Amino acid sequence: MSKLLPILNHPNPILRKISRPLTLEEIRSPKIQSLISDIEKTMITKDGAGLAAPQIGENIRLLVLRDGERVMVIINPQITKKSWAREVDEEGCLSVLDKAGNIIFGNVERHKKIQCSYLDTKGKKQKISAENILARIIQHETDHLNGILFIDKLYHGK
Numbered sequence: 001m002s003k004l005l006p007i008l009n010h011p012n013p014i015l016r017k018i019s020r021p022l023t024l025e026e027i028r029s030p031k032i033q034s035l036i037s038d039i040e041k042t043m044i045t046k047d048g049a050g051l052a053a054p055q056i057g058e059n060i061r062l063l064v065l066r067d068g069e070r071v072m073v074i075i076n077p078q079i080t081k082k083s084w085a086r087e088v089d090e091e092g093c094l095s096v097l098d099k100a101g102n103i104i105f106g107n108v109e110r111h112k113k114i115q116c117s118y119l120d121t122k123g124k125k126q127k128i129s130a131e132n133i134l135a136r137i138i139q140h141e142t143d144h145l146n147g148i149l150f151i152d153k154l155y156h157g158k
């Protein structure tokens with residue numbers, strides 16, 4: 001049974017570490033497989049668009065996200081292409097709350113289209129082309145694996 005995991009909040013130092021890649025052996029292990037189910041359950045219960053492993057206290061390069069109705073698991077992601085075109089839109093994060101415990105929102109400029117290579121839950125190589133909201137979520141979650149939060153990148157106009 002998958003379980004709900006506590007989410008770490010900014011300024012927890014775990015959120016600021018560079019996370020390490022997973023080996024194929026680790027990906028296929030029962031430990032990581034059950035962690036993936038737990039992260040999925042936590043994201044869905046907390047109504048997030050995505051959740052990265054450091055947010056639940058694990059500094060590993062693993063994230064889950066929602067693409068419409070579908071839940072995607074992305075391991076060891078590498079953004080291999082970024083469009084010149086960028087777009088500003090509002091983001092929030094389950095780890096960035098105000099003093100009352102509410103999610104705060106802010107505008108961030110992101111690449112409009114990206115290409116991302118990653119490993120799936122079986123350790124198989126996959127590649128995705130994404131644009132707009134999906135491209136934004138992948139960039140936001142990949143930032144988490146590098147210790148970066150959206151509040152580091154707030155857009156203040158030109």
Ligand SMILES: [Zn+2]
Nearest residue numbers: 092093094095
């Ligand atoms: Zn976030």
